[in-house]
Amino acid sequence: MDNILFDVVKVSDVKEQLGQWCKSLRKRQGLSQDELGKSLNLSRLTIQHLESGKNSTLDTLLKVLNHFQEMDELYQYIQVKSVNQAPKSLY
Amino acid sequence: MDNILFDVVKVSDVKEQLGQWCKSLRKRQGLSQDELGKSLNLSRLTIQHLESGKNSTLDTLLKVLNHFQEMDELYQYIQVKSVNQAPKSLY
């Protein structure tokens, strides 16, 4: 059971923020949803859903981040976090 | 067109690393895939696919990260990146 004290940020908040990120990356390059979609072999609506915080797939998100050279940095972030630490001590 | 010089990390690499991260978080708490799945109303196979780097949805990934209190930090990371910067100058 998730403790409300530690649960201020919701899953939907993160999805919306990810959408905003992708949108800002696209706008920065002056691309339309259609142009970006064509570059990545994704439909314009898939881009639109991602940017509006719908429940996209990892492929869709990562293709977009990769296109704007943001995937490598995210990869580093994850890599540091995923060092396999010892399981919680029983004592 | 993506430049190979900047494309060393592949989408599949990030998915696999995300899977490793989720797996290490689960192991640290001494939980089984089944137990985690039940906690999040996800099937054991959905957890298994996520951990093995398949193409999961954002909901699946974020539910898991949220359960281990890792979503808030990721949210901060994204928030910093998604400040809407001015579009590329035309000059």
Next chain:
DNA sequence: TAATTTTGTATATTTTAATTGTCAAAAATG
């Protein structure tokens, strides 16, 4: 302001992630 482009929304279809159940291999436990 008028014309053009882009975006959000809606519906229908296709593709695929998620689920359910089962089974054997692998790992953990007594």
Next chain:
DNA sequence: CATTTTTGACAATTAAAATATACAAAATTA
């Protein structure tokens, strides 16, 4: 070592993401 638990893999079904098309609202541009 034997038993139990966990995990990875296989199929079949269900739920939902991705697609295609169309249209109006919004934003951009001339």
